[in-house]
Amino acid sequence: MTTVLLVDDHPVVRSGLRAVIDAGDTLQVIGEAATGEEAITLAGSLRPDVVLCDLRLGSGIDGIRTTAALRALDPAPAVLILTTFDRDAEVLGAIEAGAAGYLLKDVDPEVIVEGIRRAAAGDMVLAPDLAARVLKGMRSPLPRLTEREIEVLRHLARGSTNREIARTLFVTEATVKSHLAHIFTKLDVDSRSRAIHVAQETGLI
Amino acid sequence: MTTVLLVDDHPVVRSGLRAVIDAGDTLQVIGEAATGEEAITLAGSLRPDVVLCDLRLGSGIDGIRTTAALRALDPAPAVLILTTFDRDAEVLGAIEAGAAGYLLKDVDPEVIVEGIRRAAAGDMVLAPDLAARVLKGMRSPLPRLTEREIEVLRHLARGSTNREIARTLFVTEATVKSHLAHIFTKLDVDSRSRAIHVAQETGLI
């Protein structure tokens, strides 16, 4: 019997997962958590074989950080990421954090059950349409932006002008332009609008 | 006994909703649909009292259009919108389309059950933190953009320059600028970045 811990901030989703997982007779849900913090605590005491974890967990720590913390446990559960979105950066982030795989929420229940079985067996589990992208991501990893650049990017995405960003960060416009130039180069774009688009598309922000 | 039709593109969520709704003894799920089209067909034959409908329905028609179509049936079911996001434009769109209410997915199961009961009784059902915003929205309704303006806005959000948009739409840059000027005025912004932000924030795109 493989034991499973559910992590999702939506009670309804947890109920649904519990229903489809407990329906078979080889898997058993032994706990539910609504936040990453709760998941880490529960995993320590319940020692599940597999943790099924949403990437978006509301206000607390996100699924990637939760994954990293879970993998640091001893014994470490297999972590299977389950989410609505397929942003590249998050896929890679989750894999890097030690996730055993990544499934989209719109798949059929049996796919989820099968994914849990394979994760428990130590296999990698990737939604078919994601595998290619993950491998592609491995070949050309996402550009690494510095903390400051991410910060500027966030302000950019809120529609701020260079002047506004400069005032907010207590630097000169020249500095903001410098950061932007670096961001543009790294993202391979040539306008703030496209930078915003790429950043959102890849999950950078 | 109040009958309910579930509409959500995620099988897992449908399972969860079915579990929490069927748990009581006054509500009964009589059908599930994964798309808006399917929902409209099923509602016509099953004649549910209440339709519980996600706003995002994958590739097909969205929840708002589905709501409008459902409300045009005879007898018309009460439509309760259930979604993850609380974008203003969508709240208002759903209400205008005849929805009986709007709940967020992260609420507890009993809130959903109670919402269905109240919707079946003909009440309006609004998540508490949304009611104020809806009323505010009533006072200052979202600007109405034309089809063409929305189209330009979408290209804008993909980071296109005026020249690129012009080429794509087979018009001159002057026309694109004209549309943009109107968009900016209606959204009360003065830069493309902020227009993108507001449009995404309010669910316009």
Added chain:
DNA sequence: TGCCACATCGGCCATTTGGCTGATCCCCGG
């Protein structure tokens, strides 16, 4: 110690953008 990444700043210049005014055409409804 020297190197390198990072954050900070400045100047110059071409391009893009945004504000303004005004124009034509078409369709639809009173």
Added chain:
DNA sequence: CCGGGGATCAGCCAAATGGCCGATGTGGCA
């Protein structure tokens, strides 16, 4: 048949943006 909204276009001009060159200081790491 006229009015109005929508889509199309034009020119002018100020401001913001983006590309390019360069510079300084600081902290970590080999």
